[in-house]
Amino acid sequence: MSEYAELIRRWKEAAILGSCGGVLGWDERTYMPRNGSAHRAEQMALIARLCHEMTTHPKNGEFLTAAETSNPDDDAKANLREIRRAYDRAVKLPPDLVEELARVTTQAQQAWTDARAASDYSKFQPWLEKIVALKRREAAAVGYKDHPYDALLDEFEPGATTASIRALFADLAADLTPLVAALLASPRKPDRGILHRDFPVETQKSFGRMAAETIGFQFDSGRLDVTTHPFCTGLGPGDVRITTRYNPKHFNESFFGVLHECGHAIYEQNLPGEHFGTPLGVAVSLGIHESQSRLWENQVGRGQPFWEFFFPKAQQAFPCLSDVKLDDFLFAINDVQASFIRVEADEATYNLHIILRFELEQAIVSGDLKVADVPGAWNERFRKMFGINPPDDAKGCLQDIHWSFGGLGYFATYTLGNLYAAQFMDRVRQDLGGPQLDDDFRAGRFGRLKEWLTDRIHRHGQRYRAGELCRRVTGRELSHKPFIEYLRTKYEPLYGV
Amino acid sequence: MSEYAELIRRWKEAAILGSCGGVLGWDERTYMPRNGSAHRAEQMALIARLCHEMTTHPKNGEFLTAAETSNPDDDAKANLREIRRAYDRAVKLPPDLVEELARVTTQAQQAWTDARAASDYSKFQPWLEKIVALKRREAAAVGYKDHPYDALLDEFEPGATTASIRALFADLAADLTPLVAALLASPRKPDRGILHRDFPVETQKSFGRMAAETIGFQFDSGRLDVTTHPFCTGLGPGDVRITTRYNPKHFNESFFGVLHECGHAIYEQNLPGEHFGTPLGVAVSLGIHESQSRLWENQVGRGQPFWEFFFPKAQQAFPCLSDVKLDDFLFAINDVQASFIRVEADEATYNLHIILRFELEQAIVSGDLKVADVPGAWNERFRKMFGINPPDDAKGCLQDIHWSFGGLGYFATYTLGNLYAAQFMDRVRQDLGGPQLDDDFRAGRFGRLKEWLTDRIHRHGQRYRAGELCRRVTGRELSHKPFIEYLRTKYEPLYGV
Numbered sequence: 001m002s003e004y005a006e007l008i009r010r011w012k013e014a015a016i017l018g019s020c021g022g023v024l025g026w027d028e029r030t031y032m033p034r035n036g037s038a039h040r041a042e043q044m045a046l047i048a049r050l051c052h053e054m055t056t057h058p059k060n061g062e063f064l065t066a067a068e069t070s071n072p073d074d075d076a077k078a079n080l081r082e083i084r085r086a087y088d089r090a091v092k093l094p095p096d097l098v099e100e101l102a103r104v105t106t107q108a109q110q111a112w113t114d115a116r117a118a119s120d121y122s123k124f125q126p127w128l129e130k131i132v133a134l135k136r137r138e139a140a141a142v143g144y145k146d147h148p149y150d151a152l153l154d155e156f157e158p159g160a161t162t163a164s165i166r167a168l169f170a171d172l173a174a175d176l177t178p179l180v181a182a183l184l185a186s187p188r189k190p191d192r193g194i195l196h197r198d199f200p201v202e203t204q205k206s207f208g209r210m211a212a213e214t215i216g217f218q219f220d221s222g223r224l225d226v227t228t229h230p231f232c233t234g235l236g237p238g239d240v241r242i243t244t245r246y247n248p249k250h251f252n253e254s255f256f257g258v259l260h261e262c263g264h265a266i267y268e269q270n271l272p273g274e275h276f277g278t279p280l281g282v283a284v285s286l287g288i289h290e291s292q293s294r295l296w297e298n299q300v301g302r303g304q305p306f307w308e309f310f311f312p313k314a315q316q317a318f319p320c321l322s323d324v325k326l327d328d329f330l331f332a333i334n335d336v337q338a339s340f341i342r343v344e345a346d347e348a349t350y351n352l353h354i355i356l357r358f359e360l361e362q363a364i365v366s367g368d369l370k371v372a373d374v375p376g377a378w379n380e381r382f383r384k385m386f387g388i389n390p391p392d393d394a395k396g397c398l399q400d401i402h403w404s405f406g407g408l409g410y411f412a413t414y415t416l417g418n419l420y421a422a423q424f425m426d427r428v429r430q431d432l433g434g435p436q437l438d439d440d441f442r443a444g445r446f447g448r449l450k451e452w453l454t455d456r457i458h459r460h461g462q463r464y465r466a467g468e469l470c471r472r473v474t475g476r477e478l479s480h481k482p483f484i485e486y487l488r489t490k491y492e493p494l495y496g497v
Numbered sequence: 498m499s500e501y502a503e504l505i506r507r508w509k510e511a512a513i514l515g516s517c518g519g520v521l522g523w524d525e526r527t528y529m530p531r532n533g534s535a536h537r538a539e540q541m542a543l544i545a546r547l548c549h550e551m552t553t554h555p556k557n558g559e560f561l562t563a564a565e566t567s568n569p570d571d572d573a574k575a576n577l578r579e580i581r582r583a584y585d586r587a588v589k590l591p592p593d594l595v596e597e598l599a600r601v602t603t604q605a606q607q608a609w610t611d612a613r614a615a616s617d618y619s620k621f622q623p624w625l626e627k628i629v630a631l632k633r634r635e636a637a638a639v640g641y642k643d644h645p646y647d648a649l650l651d652e653f654e655p656g657a658t659t660a661s662i663r664a665l666f667a668d669l670a671a672d673l674t675p676l677v678a679a680l681l682a683s684p685r686k687p688d689r690g691i692l693h694r695d696f697p698v699e700t701q702k703s704f705g706r707m708a709a710e711t712i713g714f715q716f717d718s719g720r721l722d723v724t725t726h727p728f729c730t731g732l733g734p735g736d737v738r739i740t741t742r743y744n745p746k747h748f749n750e751s752f753f754g755v756l757h758e759c760g761h762a763i764y765e766q767n768l769p770g771e772h773f774g775t776p777l778g779v780a781v782s783l784g785i786h787e788s789q790s791r792l793w794e795n796q797v798g799r800g801q802p803f804w805e806f807f808f809p810k811a812q813q814a815f816p817c818l819s820d821v822k823l824d825d826f827l828f829a830i831n832d833v834q835a836s837f838i839r840v841e842a843d844e845a846t847y848n849l850h851i852i853l854r855f856e857l858e859q860a861i862v863s864g865d866l867k868v869a870d871v872p873g874a875w876n877e878r879f880r881k882m883f884g885i886n887p888p889d890d891a892k893g894c895l896q897d898i899h900w901s902f903g904g905l906g907y908f909a910t911y912t913l914g915n916l917y918a919a920q921f922m923d924r925v926r927q928d929l930g931g932p933q934l935d936d937d938f939r940a941g942r943f944g945r946l947k948e949w950l951t952d953r954i955h956r957h958g959q960r961y962r963a964g965e966l967c968r969r970v971t972g973r974e975l976s977h978k979p980f981i982e983y984l985r986t987k988y989e990p991l992y993g994v
Contacts, residue, residue: 043520236533
C-alpha cells in the first residue's frame with residue numbers, strides 16, 4: 001500500500017472513533033439520564049485521548065511527509081494540505097490536556113444546563129474557570145503570532161485571525177449600527193403578538209418536520225429531537241441529526257431553529273460519503289457551515305416566496321393564524337428589536353450579539369477579564385449596545401451552551417456565516433435567476449437551490465479553504481456589503497426608513 | 498503502582514471503551530436512522546477491535562501473572578479469577594474474527610428487523626449463515642471438550658456445559674411436560690379477551706413507568722424507550738436503560754415486559770459502581786441476570802399480592818378494566834396455553850420454547866442442521882411440542898433478535914433464570930417471612946425485597962460464580978424442583994387439576 005493510502009486508512013480510523021464520540025455527545029444532550037454524566041465524562045475523555053493518539057501517531061507523520069513528496073494528485077493534495085494542518089496542530093497538544101478538556105467539558109455541559117435553569121452563574125463559574133484555564137493552555141501549546149485568541153479561532157475557522165475578523169466586524173458595525181438605530185426608531189412596528197398565540201407542541205412538531213422534509217432534510221438519514229440548546233451533528237454517512245426546542249407560546253423558536261439546523265444538516269447530508277474521515281469528506285469551516293444554516297433560515301425562510309407556499313399550510317395547522325394576513329405575518333417574523341436572546345434575535349441585531357461575545361471572549365482569553373466578572377461585563381456591554389438591561393444571567397451570559405463545551409472562538413463564525421450566506425445568495429440569484437428561484441419557492445420546490453449549493457459547496461468537502469471557496473463561488477473576497485444590501489432591501493420598505 | 502493496580506487500570510479502560518460500544522448499540526436499536534447502519538457497523542467493528550486489543554495486550558498477561566502470585570486479598574482474588582478467565586478466552590480469538598463479528602452482527606440486526614417485519618426468512622438467511630460460520634470459528638478458537646456449543650454457552654454462563662444443561666432440562670421437561678398437558682387439558686379457561694381490550698399506548702406508558710418506579714427502577718439513572726425487541730443495557734454507573742414495545746390491543750406485552758426489564762435494570766443499577774469495569778462490578782452470568790428479571794416479572798408481578806395493590810390503579814387508568822374482577826384478571830394473566838411467541842408465553846410453556854431453541858442451536862452449531870433448513874426444522878419441532886403450526890416465520894424462527902446479534906448459546910440462560918428465580922424466592926420467603934412479604938406487596942412496598950436481592954446478589958458482582966452464589970444464597974445446588982413446585986402451587990388451584 002502506498003504511504004498516502006496507509007495514511008488515509010489510519011486517518012479514517014481515527015475519524016470513525018471520533019464519530020463514536022459524536023454519538024455519545026448527541027446522546028448526552030438528548031437522552032442520557034442525569035446520573036450518567038460522570039461516567040460519560042470518562043467515556044468522552046478516553047475517546048478524545050485515543051483519537052488524539054491515533055491522529056498524532058509518529059507513523060502518520062512519516063507517511064504524511066512521504067506522501068507530500070510523492071507527486072500527489074489533486075484529491076490527495078487537498079487531503080494532505082488539511083491533514084498536515086490538523087496533524088501539526090494535534091501534535092502540539094499534550095495528551096493530558098486533550099483528555100482533560102473532554103472530561104471537563106462533558107460535565108460542564110450538565111452544570112451549564114442546571115445553572116441556566118436556575119439562572120445561577122455561581123453554579124457554572126467554577127466550570128468556566130477550568131475551561132478557560134484549559135483553553136489558555138491550548139492556545140499556548142498551539143502557538144500564535146498576535147493574540148492567544150487566534151489559536152482558538154483557528155480551530156473553528158482555519159486561517160482566520162482575530163485582527164482580520166475584527167476589521168471585518170468593524171466595517172460591518174459601521175454600516176449596521178446606524179441601520180439598526182433607524183429601524184428601531186421607526187414608528188412602524190409589526191404586531192408581534194400574532195407569533196405568541198397558542199401553537200400546540202405536537203402540531204409544531206409535525207409542521208416543522210414537514211418543512212424540513214420539503215426543503216430537503218432526509219429523515220431516513222437523520223433525526224429531529226428535542227434539546228435545551230438546538231444543534232446539528234453529523235455522525236457519519238447516512239446519519240445526521242438535528243434538534244430543536246418547542247415553546248407553545250412562540251412560533252419562531254422551533255420553526256426557524258429547525259430551518260437553521262436543516263441548513264447545517266443538508267450540508268452534512270450532501271458531503272461526499274466516500275470521503276468520510278478525510279478532509280474531502282468534511283465541511284470547510286464553521287463559517288461556511290453557518291452560511292448554509294443562515295441561508296435556509298433567513299434568506300429563504302424569512303422571505304415572501306417561501307411563505308406564499310407555507311403560510312396557507314401554517315394557517316391550516318394552527319387555527320390561531322386563520323385571521324392573520326400574510327403581510328402582517330411576514331412583518332412579524334422580520335421584526336427588528338433589541339432583545340436578550342441571541343438565537344431568537346432578528347437578522348440585523350443578531351450580529352451585535354455576536355460582536356459582544358467576540359470582544360468579551362478576547363478579554364477572557366487574554367486574562368483581561370476574570371471569569372468571576374463575566375456577568376457584570378456582559379450586562380454592561382449589553383446595556384451600551386442595546387440600551388436594555390438583562391433581567392438575569394439566564395437571559396445574559398448563561399444563555400449559550402458554547403463555553404460549556406469549550407467553544408471559545410466559535411461565535412464569530414455565526415456572523416461570518418451571515419456574510420457568506422448573503423454573498424452566496426447573490427450569486428445563486430444570478431446563476432439561477434432571482435425571479436425563477438422565487439417561483440420555485442412559491443411552488444414549494446427547493447431542489448434547484450439545494451443542488452446548486454451541493455454542486456458549488458457541499459460536494460467539495462475541504463477541497464478549498466473558506467476564502468478560496470468564496471472567491472470560486474462568488475468571484476469576490478468576502479465582504480460585509482452584500483449582507484448590508486440584503487438587510488436594506490428587506491427592512492427599509494417594511495419600516496419605511 | 499502494583500501490578501494488580503496497573504492491571505485493573507487497564508482493564509477498566511477497556512471496559513470504558515466497551516461501554517461506548519454499549520451506547521452505540523443502544524442507539525442503533527432505538528433511534529439510529531436506517532441509513533446509518535453501514536457506518537454504525539464500522540464503528541462497532543472498530544470499538545470491538547480496540548477493546549480486544551486493549552484486553553489482550555501482552556502487558557495484561559504479565560501483570561495478571563504477577564498479581565496472581567503476589568498474595569492477593571479476597572477482592573483481588575475474585576477479580577483475578579475472572580480476569581484470567583476473560584483474558585485466556587480473549588487471547589484465543591483472532592482480532593479479525595472479533596472485528597468481523599461486530600461488523601456483521603450490527604448489520605444483521607437491521608436485516609433481521611426487516612426480515613421479521615416482512616416475515617421473509619430469505620432476507621435474514623444470508624446474514625445468519627455468516628454469523629453461524631463466525632460463531633463456529635469462535636468455538637473452534639476458544640476450544641471445547643465435548644461440543645462446540647460448550648464454547649458458546651460459556652460466554653453467557655461461565656462454567657455451564659451443554660451436557661449439564663441438557664441433564665437439567667431433561668429433569669425439568671420430565672416434570673413440566675405432564676403438568677403442561679394437564680393444564681392445557683383442563684376445561685377451565687380464563688377470559689383472555691379482557692387483556693385484549695383497548696389499552697391506549699400513552700396510558701400504558703405512564704402506567705408502566707409508574708410501576709417501574711414503584712418496584713425500584715431509578716429514572717434519574719436510567720431510561721425507558723421503545724424498540725422492536727425489548728432489552729436492558731447497563732451503560733455504566735448511573736446509566737441503565739430498558740426498552741419495551743406497546744400493543745394497544747394487549748395489556749401484557751408492554752407491562753410484563755417492563756417488569757422483566759426492570760428486574761435486569763435493578764440488578765445493574767445496584768452493582769457496586771466503584772468496581773465498574775472489573776469483575777466485582779459486573780453481573781455474575783446471564784442466568785443469574787435472568788433470575789432477577791423473571792423474579793420481578795413472574796414471581797412478584799403475576800402474583801395476587803402485587804395486583805391487590807396495582808389492580809385498582811389499573812382500573813383507574815384503563816376504563817376497559819372497570820368491569821373486571823381481580824380474580825378473573827389474575828387468571829387471565831396466568832393463562833397457560835400453547836402459543837407462538839416466546840416473550841408472550843406463560844411461565845410454564847415458556848420453558849418449552851427455550852428447550853426447542855436450545856436443541857436447535859446445538860444442531861446449527863454442530864452443522865447437523867443447515868441454516869437454510871432452520872424454518873422447516875423449527876416448525877416441525879414446534880408442531881411436535883405444542884401441537885400447533887407457526888403460521889409464518891415472523892411467528893416462528895424469525896421472532897427473536899438473538900441470532901442477529903450473535904447470541905447463539907444465549908437462550909438456555911432464560912430457563913436457568915426461571916429455576917434460579919424460584920429457588921431464590923423460596924429463600925426470600927424464608928428469610929423475610931412469606932406472609933409479611935405479601936403484605937409488603939399489597940401495600941406497594943418492594944424495598945425489602947429489593948434490599949435482600951441487592952445484599953445477597955447484586956452487590957457482589959462476580960465475586961462468586963453462579964453455582965457458588967446459588968449455594969451461598971439458598972444453601973443448595975440449583976434444582977428444577979422449586980420451580981415446578983412454584984408452578985404447581987400457582988396453577989393447580991386455577992385450573993382445578
